[in-house]
Amino acid sequence: MIEVKNLSKTYKMDNGDEIKALDDINFKVKSGEIVGILGMSGSGKTTLLKILRGVESFDSGVILLDDIKVAHDSNPYYFTKLKRATAIHLQRSFGLWAETVFQNVVRKLYGARYGDESMTDQEYAYQEFGDQAMELLKLVGLEHKAQHFAPVLSGGEKQRLIMARQLAKKPKVLLLDEPATMSCPKTKQEILDAIKNINKELGVTVLVVSHLPEIHEYLDD
């Protein structure tokens, strides 16, 4: 489903310095797999996910996702196709609306269908997407928090709400950057359970980046 061939990326700084973030990376991922990517800080994990998401340039190599093929000099049209097929949660970023958990998901479903979640007509969106929103909240174990105010959720709950929102656009591939690294053991477990559940119930292919080996061990079981 995903194939990365000979992928390389060097960041060029304004002062002329160059940082080689990815050096000839090759791997394949089957449809419906959960794949862990382990690496030290600065080894290029976030860079790789951004490239797979279609939002970061690269110097050489090819990304294949089903029938989508992107090379460094591909037309923006193909990068857009990659963006449509993937969802990402970037490290340490939240970006939730100051409203309920349920509204946050309904809004994302509305945006996925009509293009702009900031324009959501809540009343209409409730009718059309309310059931789907509850299904997504169940998948990540947050149905009991549906009517809570999103900004006061715990870190791990926010993380799971973000995953529910990412799923609203029905991606083929979910890219997660250090989803559970800053959490206590119980929270970590809840996040990892949500990832497994999403993968099992929706068949979404998941790439999880983390520098913590235990996260990969758990997802392997």
Ligand SMILES: Nc1ncnc2c1ncn2[C@@H]1O[C@H](COP(=O)(O)OP(=O)(O)OP(=O)(O)O)[C@@H](O)[C@H]1O
């Ligand atoms: N926008 C950028 N401009 C210049 N250098 C960058 C940029 N983004 C990343 N780098 C550099 O590229 C290398 C890889 O960074 P990246 O963020 O991909 O690592 P990482 O494996 O995700 O690290 P961490 O585990 O700390 O999140 C690092 O040396 C980093 O400093």
Ligand SMILES: [Mg+2]
């Ligand atoms: Mg990173």
